[in-house]
Amino acid sequence: MINEAVLLESKTLRDSALERTEVLDRVKALSLLPDGMHVTTAMVAAYFGVGLEAIKSLVKDHKTELETNGYHLLEGEELRSFKDLSGIQSRTRSLAIYSRRAVLNVAMLLRDSEVARQVRTYLLDMEYAARTQPVDNSVHTAAASLDDRIDQRITHILGKAVVPMFNALIETSGEHRQELIALREDVQRVEQRLCDHDTRITDLERTRGPRQYTGIMASIDAMNWREFEDHIAVLLRRDGCTEVVVHGGPGDRGVDVTACTADGRTVVAQCKSFAPYRPVWSGELQKFLGASHVQHAADVALFVATTSFTPDARAIAESYGVTLVDRAHLEKWSAGVPLPVLR
Template sequence: MISEVVLLESRAMRDGVAERTEVLDRVKGLSLLPDGMHVTTAMVAAYFEVGLKAIESVVVDHRAELEGNGYRVLSGAELASFKEASGIQSRSRALALYSRRTILNVAMLLRDSEVARQTRMYLLDMEYTARAQRPADNSVENGGMSLSDHIDQRITHVLGTTVVPMFNALIESSGEHRRELISLREDVEKVTQRLCAHHVRLRNLERTQGPRPFTGIMASIDGMNWREFEHHVAVLLRRDGCTDIIVHGGPGDRGVDITGQTANGRRLVVQCKSFAPYRPVWSGELQKFLGASFVQHRADLALFVATTAFTPDARAIAEEHGVTVVDRAALEKWSAGVPLPVLD
């Protein structure tokens, strides 16, 4: 599953979700210029609630990527024509325009904005839901190639041998629409390059993936609601010798979900978080659990069990204060029958 960090760092991942511009409207209202298609740098900054320099910095660092997603700077006759058509009043000699796709691209690059972070979370939630709804096995072997690989290569072949040459011929014979045809040809070439890169990524992924000993366990856990997950953890605790296990989750749980005793008599408290894999446990959630576990419940052993990863800050707090974190990988092994060492 794509994580927020990977989305920030990987252009390939951003390209894969760049079409989901509807996510922008789920976060907050987006005002557009009179043409109904674009916004200015100032409008982008207002949307993300940051200063102009933050947006300009993103443009400087990622201009080629943004241009591939619709970023344009108008000047001269083109700017004059746009002002006349849209009714914009501006004395600037150049005007930067962002399409909805460009704005989403900025959201995937802008680190110091709560609105951008919320946009990424909504985006990842949509992608996670879409992937979860796809059939688990949609491959049809064709000489060692899956159906999706085969389709990708067929499309690449058609684009390279038919569509691009057709554009070349049209460009040579056209005068009035030459610029538009060149732009369209460049778009087709970009699609071809992305399909080729996608094919390479799939091949590399297949080479690096080895057999997983616990296949299917986390898929089952991801399908649980929060209450089912808490009872699943309770079953694991009892299996490992813990006694007096009580599930408290929900209103009035006083900050912990499960209490009990280990096999050697230590007082145990557990916090359970059933999050989507891309949503990590943050340091604030660890700090809240600290007060509940050691102050209110006087725990000898505190466990924080999650279906996802923990941020570095959260892990540091847990280590400093003696909280045992059970992340996605550890939960998978524990659920498969491997005892949790801290309960010994």
């Protein structure tokens, strides 16, 4: 499994993921035009949190690829027909529209956008989860294994069998000697291209490296609020806590999970399963302070979220000793890295 940034480098990888347009709404809600199918350049820029020029520049550099996936510039009669059908009120002489597939394509090309980075990460999380599902069909597994490095096998055959065969034919042929020499050179060029391709792929995999915790956040994002609270309870038990109780729902007195550390300290946890683009605000930290410190007199106050925290929320947490577990720390904790405050 390779790092999400490799999607920026490899069109083959991008093409293999373009059907997963549902990822867009899982990372951030995508607003569509009245036709329910397209967005404009301004809407794409707003979704990714970048300026219009960033999207226009990207389209200029990758126009052919984006057109293949649903980008289109409307003009003249075509634009007038689209306005009539979709109900758009605009006086522009041209209008660029993007399908959801094209927007996903943009996400895999746009470098300076946190939303685009999250989409790429989510795509590879889903791909990793699909690839690591158990497969009962042993024939299918064997075939997949056979295809892993087929380019290397072809290179080996060309170098060890086909080229020597041409050498032997050239030595014994008179009339077709020049044709055989030309064919041998073609084969040697193919062999070199395959070697170069394998080297590029190997370099990408080595320099980018695997994401250490690939697949974890995709699984967590798929949980409902109750499953997420149960997941945090499991992590607390794994890290040595006892008396772990899930309180989430009506009457939880402002906390979702309570526990006791191995050395006897009381733990209260608030669990927020938010979309990655929706941070935890300071007001939510303030509510938790009252529950954790006043009502429960907690020794360890944990605020666990599937997203980030605003600077104001972090400042409050630091001032009052609340341990924040954001998306990145939650991923590591779920992967088996103990939470330091529980030790």
